Amino acid sequence: MFGTRRLILVIFAVVLCAFPAAALAERTFTEADADGVIKVRLSFPEGTIGGVTEEIPEGYEFAGTGHPAEQTLVEGNKLHFAVIGEEEIVYSLKGAGKPEITGTWIDLASEGDESAVETRAAPGFGFLAGIIALVFAVFTGRREL
Numbered sequence: 001m002f003g004t005r006r007l008i009l010v011i012f013a014v015v016l017c018a019f020p021a022a023a024l025a026e027r028t029f030t031e032a033d034a035d036g037v038i039k040v041r042l043s044f045p046e047g048t049i050g051g052v053t054e055e056i057p058e059g060y061e062f063a064g065t066g067h068p069a070e071q072t073l074v075e076g077n078k079l080h081f082a083v084i085g086e087e088e089i090v091y092s093l094k095g096a097g098k099p100e101i102t103g104t105w106i107d108l109a110s111e112g113d114e115s116a117v118e119t120r121a122a123p124g125f126g127f128l129a130g131i132i133a134l135v136f137a138v139f140t141g142r143r144e145l
Contacts, residue, residue: 025052025105029098036096037063042081042089042103052089054079054103060095067091 030039038060042052056062056077065072067089071082081089093099 025103027101027103032096036094038093038095038099040091040093040101042091044083044087046087047085047109048083048087048107049085049109050083050105050107052079052081052083052103052105054081054091054101056093056101057099060093060099063092063094065089065091 026043028041028043030041032038040054042054044050056079058077062074062079065081067081067086071084073080079091081091083089
């Protein structure tokens, strides 16, 4: 019985860490290529209807997108995207380093509530070390963490 509880705790910890709660809209980046082009990926839940405005910092320029032209508007350093059922939008920027983009998301399905677009980062060493310590503690029977 005690072994079953340990197994359930480990499975629960792994699921929580492997599948973080999804935000309404999430942003990820690629590293700049040889020409200084960075790909920005916006991800949305399935069946999303809404809009995103991304504000690009100085020193970066919009280099294009595969998103339909009639659903994209570029105004200076602001990019506006209409989202009608897409699960992702990818656009390119040209510049050095990782840009500090700010963005807002309007979900029309939830009465137009506006929220920030989350930038997702890869888990760091401390996060992974904590998971390893949790698994070790569970399997060795240690109760203090």
